Amino acid sequence: MAQPKEIFVRLDRCMGCHSCELACAVEHSQSKSLYSAISEKPTPQSRVYVEWVPPDNRLPVLCRHCEDAPCMHACICGAISRTEEGVVMTNADKCIGCWTCVMVCPYGVIGRHLQEHKAYRCDRCPDLEIPACVNSCPTKALVYRTVDEFSKDVRRVASREMLSGEGG
């Protein structure tokens, strides 16, 4: 099987504009349009969180779909499983809202939908070619790549920075 793509964060790029949060919430609304999504019930929720680290770092945080997903193993009702594409998915129909997953996620990226009494998290936008958050990011802080592609990218950037460092 080809290596699946994942959402990667380039820490140095996020400006904290929150575009990804908006795009995510809209993509996970019924209407998929910002104007109607605002008044929908249950209220559409973003699954990506732009956090601020003082003094001036910002970063989007979202489900890593961990290889050894603690949430999946801890779930007391079998609602969390991994798809063939490697996406760790919460089945809302099965979720009983016991929040065990929230208690064990070391990234803090599992949300609680209070109106629906269900846990939710990034599903990598199964209906889209490129996840909504990635697509909306104006600075390309979020990228959608395979692990190999991403590490190649990182190496390329690093070597470029080294070069420019030497030159400057």
Added chain:
Amino acid sequence: MANNERRYVIIGASAAGMAAAEAIRQSDSTGFITVLSEEPVQPYFRPMIPFLISGKKSVADMTLVGQGPYSGTGIDVRLNSKAEAIDTKNQTVTVQGGDLVLYDRLLIATGSRPYIPPEIEGTEAAGVFALRTLTDALAAADCAAQADHVVMLGGGLLNLKAAFALLERGLDVTLVVYSPEVLSQLMEPDDAVLIRDALNKAGLKIMTDCSATHILSQAGGVNGVLLNSGQEMFCQMVCIGKGVFPNVNFLEQSDVQVDQGVVVDRFTACNAANVFAAGDVAVTFDPITSDRIVTGLWTNAVEMGRCAGYNMAGRTTEYTGTFGILNATQVADEPFVSMGIVHTSGTDYETHVFSTRNTYRKLVFSEDGERLVGAVFVGDISHAGLYRYVMREKMDVAKIKPFIIKHTLHYGHLLLP
């Protein structure tokens, strides 16, 4: 014996046993995996059985195999197969009925069963339940269909879940609690105020600081409970939730070391060769206090079971222990998480408490204030897993302490220095 025909035998087909079976299968694609279960039904998610009482879910909704990480591939589960004895010299298990099962690697994952306090008289009457198995829950549901008033003995989480299931069926439910407040194992009375309010509002009647001495019955079954105060309450059903104890009886004649539960080393191995143990039946340890503990946690049973499975298949894996308290749930629309050291009265832990009208939190730090050792969140439990991580990794909290105390910690604080 070549690895490819290794015989793995697991006693107990629940969280620890089935998690181990999957882990073995992941590491050894050809060995034989046999899981012996005393129960007459296919493995299921035990914490879901209260939904059989409320009627909100069916037996099929709780099936374990085919859900979450449980594929069941190449795992032979034998129902109605109670292990009666094990012989660690000849490496055999005697199954009820006389069958002998040979093993190369054995896992004891027999869990625990409800503790029925012997000082309460009359507990064998029809209509008295201690909820542990799916069969118990179905019987309790039948009984509830005929009852108006249920008395629950014990104020722990399990009894609260059962109490809510019964309330949802429209029954009157009275909880008799020996401690001064509900959930005393998981938090201190002051921590439980919001939860208590929510329980009261939901219509649960709670009597604290009292206990039952007799369960009264006639030919037809239970008809009342006599309390230590002398008060008598009429009821048609009683549920006992007074804790659990490990299922180790069948090990009496064996040389497997038992001290409350089955004693294991850091790699989940018993003193007897090729024998492992995991889950509620095993003695584990708390990574913060290093205390040896016996737990009743699904999460731990799975984690320890997986670890045992890897070790049985030859992939050496260290088990890192579990907090004795590691509970998340929602009762009466009030979510809460309790983990680590939370009983702080009379201790020197550095404790920070903050409460509003609808949230409460308590963060407990080591005496020198450098490590987070416990947390209770009520109402708002967001990011609870990060706090667990900080506790478990024994992180130096100097830089993140204000965020912890304010409950604003996020992953960025841990990632970026």
